[in-house]
Amino acid sequence: MSETLDLLIIGAGACGLAGAISAHDAGGTVAIVEGRDRPGGNSSLSTGSIPGAGSKYQHQAGIDDSPRRMVEDLTLIAGHHQADDLTHMIAAECGPLCEWLIEDLGARMELITAYRHIGHSVERLHAPRSRRGQDLVDDLLRFVAQRDIPIAVGNKAKHLLVEDGYVVGAVVEGEPVRARKVLLATNGFAADPALVAEHCPEIAAAEYFGAPGSTGDAVRWGLALGAALGNMGSYQGYAAVAYPQGQLLSWTILEKGGVLVSEAGERFGNEDLGYSGFASHVMAQGSFAWAIYDMRIHGVAQAEEEYAEMSAMGAVKWADTPAALAEVAGLNRIGLEQAILAYNAAAKGDCKDRFGRTAFGMAPLQAPFAAVKVKPGLFHTQGGLLVDNKSSGPKSKWWCC
Ligand SMILES: Cc1cc2nc3c(=O)[nH]c(=O)nc-3n(C[C@H](O)[C@H](O)[C@H](O)COP(=O)(O)OP(=O)(O)OC[C@H]3O[C@@H](n4cnc5c(N)ncnc54)[C@H](O)[C@@H]3O)c2cc1C
Numbered sequence: 001m002s003e004t005l006d007l008l009i010i011g012a013g014a015c016g017l018a019g020a021i022s023a024h025d026a027g028g029t030v031a032i033v034e035g036r037d038r039p040g041g042n043s044s045l046s047t048g049s050i051p052g053a054g055s056k057y058q059h060q061a062g063i064d065d066s067p068r069r070m071v072e073d074l075t076l077i078a079g080h081h082q083a084d085d086l087t088h089m090i091a092a093e094c095g096p097l098c099e100w101l102i103e104d105l106g107a108r109m110e111l112i113t114a115y116r117h118i119g120h121s122v123e124r125l126h127a128p129r130s131r132r133g134q135d136l137v138d139d140l141l142r143f144v145a146q147r148d149i150p151i152a153v154g155n156k157a158k159h160l161l162v163e164d165g166y167v168v169g170a171v172v173e174g175e176p177v178r179a180r181k182v183l184l185a186t187n188g189f190a191a192d193p194a195l196v197a198e199h200c201p202e203i204a205a206a207e208y209f210g211a212p213g214s215t216g217d218a219v220r221w222g223l224a225l226g227a228a229l230g231n232m233g234s235y236q237g238y239a240a241v242a243y244p245q246g247q248l249l250s251w252t253i254l255e256k257g258g259v260l261v262s263e264a265g266e267r268f269g270n271e272d273l274g275y276s277g278f279a280s281h282v283m284a285q286g287s288f289a290w291a292i293y294d295m296r297i298h299g300v301a302q303a304e305e306e307y308a309e310m311s312a313m314g315a316v317k318w319a320d321t322p323a324a325l326a327e328v329a330g331l332n333r334i335g336l337e338q339a340i341l342a343y344n345a346a347a348k349g350d351c352k353d354r355f356g357r358t359a360f361g362m363a364p365l366q367a368p369f370a371a372v373k374v375k376p377g378l379f380h381t382q383g384g385l386l387v388d389n390k391s392s393g394p395k396s397k398w399w400c401c
Contacts, residue, residue, distance in 0.1 A: 005029050008169055008179035010157045011213070012039035014048075014133070016185030017140035018097075021105065023183075024147050031179075032149065033172050034213075035156030040137040041187055041211045042380055048133035049112070049125040052098030053091050057111035057126065065122045067091035077119035082230035082386065089389040098126040107139040118251075118274040131305075157186075160221050167225075188381035189216025190235065199232040200381060202280045206237060209246075209377040222385040232383035237279025240291055240374040247310040249291055249374050250301045251275040257361030258293030259343055260374070262286055265326055265335025267343065270355040282376040290329055291372045292340065294365045310372075317371045329371040340365060 006028035009016045016032055017039070023030045032039075052058070053070035070091040081087075101107040112125045128135035144151060152172070161169040161176055169178040189195040191214040197204040219229065240249040240260065254260070254271045260278070261267055262285045269281040282289045298316065301307040310316075319325035322340045326333040344364035346353035 003029075003178075004169075005031055005177070005179040007031075007181045007183060008033070008177055009183045009185055010170060010218070011035075011041065011183075011185035011187065012151055012153065013041035013185060013187060014043035014136060014140060015187075016183065017137070017144055018101075019183050019185060020149050020151075021140065021143050021147065024149050030149050031177070032144070032151040033155040033157055033170070033177070034151065034153045036211070036213045037154050039141060039151065039153060040134065041213050042133075044134045044137045045209075045211060046133035047127055047131045048109070048136035049117070049127040049131075050094065050098055050101075050109075051117070051120070051124045052095045052111070052126045053124055055095040055098045055111065055126065057098070057102070058095075058122070058124070061111060061113055061123070063111075063113075063122050063124075065124055067095070069121065070094070070124065073119055073121050081234070085389040086387070101136075101139075102126070105139070105143050108135055157217065160225070162225065184218040184221075184385070186216075186218045187211075187214040188235075188384060189219055190214050190378050190381045192216045195219065196235075196378065196381065199383065200235045200378075203235055203237050203283060203376070203378050206279065206283055206376045206378045207241070209238065209241060210380050214380060216381075219384055228386040230383060230386040232381075234382035236276045236379040236382065238377045238379055239275050239278040239282045240289070240372075241377040242310050242315045243288060243373045243375045245310050245313050245315045247306055247313075247315075249310070249315075249372055250304050250307040252301050252304065252307075253291055253293050253297055253372075255359070255361055256293070256297045256300050257347065257363030257365060258291050258297055259339070259365075260289045260291055261331065261336060261339055262289060263331060265332040265337070265339055267339050267355060270353070270357045272357050272359050276379075279376040279378075282374075288373055288375050290331060291370075291374055292325070292336070292365070293370050294362075295368050295370065296362050296366070298370055300362075315372050318368050319371075320367045320369070322369060325369045325371050329373070331371070340369075 007023045007030045009020050009032040012032050012034035020030045020032050054066045058065050102109050109126050113123050116123050155172050157170040157172050160167050191212050195216045242249045268285045317328045322337045323333050326336040347360035347363035
């Protein structure tokens with residue numbers, strides 16, 4: 001790569017690959033470098049679900065959505081933060097982004113109408129038909145290959161090239177690569193325990209379940225150049241990773257009426273907070289928690305491939321009474337009996353839930369009962385270098401000015 005590129009992209013996840021295609025199709029010369037031996041990063045591990053507020057697919061499905069509604073939804077669940085202007089930009093761009101991926105590029109994605117994400121007031125997610133992020137990555141890699149965009153895997157960018165206060169490329173495996181613009185598509189810092197401990201201490205003891213490439217390189221480079229950071233304490237956790245199987249216990253289990261209890265058999269919070277919001281509560285009460293639910297809820301979750309696999313691996317313990325379930329799961333019998341009794345009373349409307357839960361799904365729970373041992377995990381961090389909101393969609397020429 002001896003000539004000066006229009007755009008050097010560091011990181012070959014969904015962000016970097018989509019950025020490369022967009023810049024190439026707008027007429028730019030582009031190259032991608034990826035530090036790991038294979039592209040994909042966290043994007044490959046995710047479900048590849050992308051919100052698309054106001055997309056034509058929502059319109060066709062009769063769903064009334066808009067960027068404004070998405071901003072309202074996000075503000076309601078997450079509150080204001082240090083990059084509110086980006087919330088507005090992302091809400092405005094995500095619908096056109098989904099249309100671009102599906103219609104212009106031909107990604108194998110669709111609007112999900114059977115599931116509404118936590119905090120979304122309407123069905124808004126667009127995802128690979130398989131619900132596997134790897135399919136999205138494979139599609140994007142195919143589009144990159146069709147365009148002959150060079151992609152160098154196993155080539156880690158070590159630091160940025162800076163001249164007269166401008167970033168003019170990066171040093172990749174000891175070689176300078178010059179470019180008019182550099183896209184830092186390196187994801188967050190969840191794979192770097194020191195940065196996690198510094199910025200997200202409440203989740204620092206959780207096991208990291210994301211890709212190893214999220215080491216926060218861009219954060220360090222930016223800091224060295226005097227950049228400002230924002231939302232550094234934000235992260236996506238997961239409250240219930242099945243132990244020792246290491247697979248995610250579908251949150252459908254909790255949404256449909258399951259609860260999480262401690263080794264003492266007691267509930268410790270409001271599961272309505274969702275899989276990420278509840279993760280720190282699981283951390284705070286001990287190393288493990290147990291998801292308690294019943295056969296009807298199990299039946300619903302069986303439709304999900306990962307849950308069915310996990311169940312086939314023997315992760316679910318069964319019993320006909322709370323006392324027997326406590327025995328097979330190794331929990332305190334009296335604690336569990338009382339917890340189920342109190343929870344079922346709240347689900348029936350006999351009293352208020354002591355933790356403020358209001359959505360009970362199919363509860364009250366009934367025999368036969370199920371238990372899965374879980375531990376919390378960390379998926380990715382969400383803070384980073386503060387940027388302005390001047391980009392404008394996948395078809396713009398943001399890279400050239
Ligand atoms: C299990 C799991 C489930 C998830 N589910 C969802 C979901 O359904 N929906 C959703 O919106 N989000 C989800 N997320 C989060 C989502 O995966 C990420 O936010 C998203 O994929 C980030 O995309 P990216 O391209 O920015 O980063 P990545 O896909 O992680 O790509 C970044 C790439 O940059 C590379 N890189 C880093 N540093 C360097 C360097 N110095 N030089 C060269 N290369 C470098 C990395 O190796 C990596 O390949 C999930 C995450 C996990 C772990």
